Amino acid sequence: MTEDGMTWTGDPIWLADVLRDAGLRVIEHEGWRDRGHGDFEDLRGVLCHHTAGGGPDDWRTVQYGRPGLEGPLAQLVLERDGTYRVIAAGVCWHAGSGSWPGWPTNNANYHVIGIEAVSSGDGTDWTPAQLDAYKRGCAAILCRIDRAADDCVAHREYSTEGKIDPAGIDMDEFRRDVQAFIDGEDAPMSAAEVTELKDFITAFCGPIGSDVKDIREQLCGGGQRDTGQYAGWPQLNNRTVVDALADIYARLERLER
Template sequence: MSARFWPLARGHVVTSRFGPRDDGYHYGVDFGRPGGSGGLAAHAVQAGTVDKAGQASGFGQWVCVSHADGAGYTVYGHVIPEVRAGQVVEAGQRIARINPDSATNGGVAPHLHLEWHRGRVWAPPGADRVDPLPMLADAAYPGEGTDAPMTAAEVKQIQDFIKGFCGPIGSDAKDIREQLCGQGSRDGGQFTGWRQLGGKSVVDALADIRNKVLNR
């Protein structure tokens, strides 16, 4: 199974589950964060291709991602899209932020509505919409560790961001990790301090760098 991620960072809560509720059947799961959810980044739960991004009835705006290999189709509602239709996205990649304005987010308190549909296309309400929570049982949290594969564009951004500290840097994620770990005599002295950056392992430090570069 391909890598899966929660749509919000660690610390989120489920505010409404899949299934019947007073206003009808809820064909998704709502996520938020204690203290306020407006502006929080929303992440792709799996790799795929953006099918829709923009205006959507009831949501204000949405992002919809079609996943390969029978992995389904996911919908992210009440958001401000940060991707475009046709764009390929990685698992865990930031794709939107929660719209904080109830005047433009479908008239709701800010939260993320996530749907999971069978197949690779949007499905109308009914049996082809499934509960997202079991699908995320073993999901990782976005921005933690380096299990999510880095795209070539991400690697280049990181190279450009840190090459001022150590000159030209390796050509792939493994080379970047080795250089930050201090392997090799030239870079070992320069990067010894990166072994424990703020009490974090070099792998987590790299994840922090990646997040800062890609979200700046």
């Protein structure tokens, strides 16, 4: 709700600025502020889609339409590298028939912003940069219209026409992260992101966990590995590395006096 208690009304001509303010990359398509199928009634949320193409020219279909359906088909296109294309500020044909609590039944086009994220549609080709930008962009828009993550909705959740988009995204987890951004927190990593990070570390450093004992041994002495004791190193007069450095530091201080 706005400060006067009313739902935000008018076309979102602020889209590009709001996304940039959230630290996102933005491409503004010429004429986007005047593009659309009429004006919004009020704004109540964000509807999430995938393009079902996956290529660099998916935005063309969103902007210009396809046979039997005139474009624009969404206000925003999210590229695989996390860049947003701002296509239109007016109403777009993207929602179809459906319902969601607090949204007008079968009339969401006049009340929600559509984001078409570039993807083949099989749920396997999302990139970390794209998913992060998806959540941050939704959070930024919802903050602007004073709505919570409950109004960030998958097309499949809204639709009564059997839609599946955005395939492969757990919307409960997605909304949790969106709300964290709305609340000014760093959203926790998903299980998939944790796995990807582990794989990255393993590729460069070897299996996670294999070097922990080696590091601990270097710092605390050979006894650490075998007995769990901070036995220190014989060549350091049975001191650990930290204790040996502390002793050196103390000796240097005495020499300076």
